[in-house]
Amino acid sequence: MHIKTGDIVEVISGAREKDFQNAKDGRVTGKVLKVMPKTNRVVVEGVNMRKKHMKPTNQMQQGGIIELEGSIHASNVLLYCPTCKKGVRTGAKVLADNKKVRVCKKCGETLDK
Numbered sequence: 001m002h003i004k005t006g007d008i009v010e011v012i013s014g015a016r017e018k019d020f021q022n023a024k025d026g027r028v029t030g031k032v033l034k035v036m037p038k039t040n041r042v043v044v045e046g047v048n049m050r051k052k053h054m055k056p057t058n059q060m061q062q063g064g065i066i067e068l069e070g071s072i073h074a075s076n077v078l079l080y081c082p083t084c085k086k087g088v089r090t091g092a093k094v095l096a097d098n099k100k101v102r103v104c105k106k107c108g109e110t111l112d113k
Contacts, residue, residue, distance in 0.1 A: 010087030
C-alpha cells in the first residue's frame with residue numbers, strides 16, 4: 001500500500017458529505033490511525049465518523065452512543081506533501097544506502113522521515 005500508519009493524508013472522496021462541508025477547499029486532511037492491507041482500507045482521524053451503540057461493560061461503566069471513525073478505501077486518499085501543501089501522487093526512489101523512500105511526483109521531495 002502507498003499509505004502507512006501515522007501518515008498525514010488528504011481525503012479526496014469516499015467520506016461523508018458533512019466532512020467535506022466543514023473544509024474550505026472541499027478536501028479534508030487527517031492522520032492515518034489504522035491501515036488494513038487485506039481489504040485495502042484506511043481509517044483517518046476525524047473522517048467518516050460513525051455512531052455505535054454500546055452496552056455497559058466492566059471496562060466502560062456507562063453505556064451510550066460513541067462516535068468512531070469508519071474506514072475508507074485507500075484509493076480515496078492522497079499522501080500530503082508539506083512542500084506542495086496538498087495531496088500528491090507518490091513514486092518510489094532508492095537512496096544511496098539502499099533504502100527505499102516515497103517521493104512526491106510534483107516537487108521530488110522525499111516524504112518518508
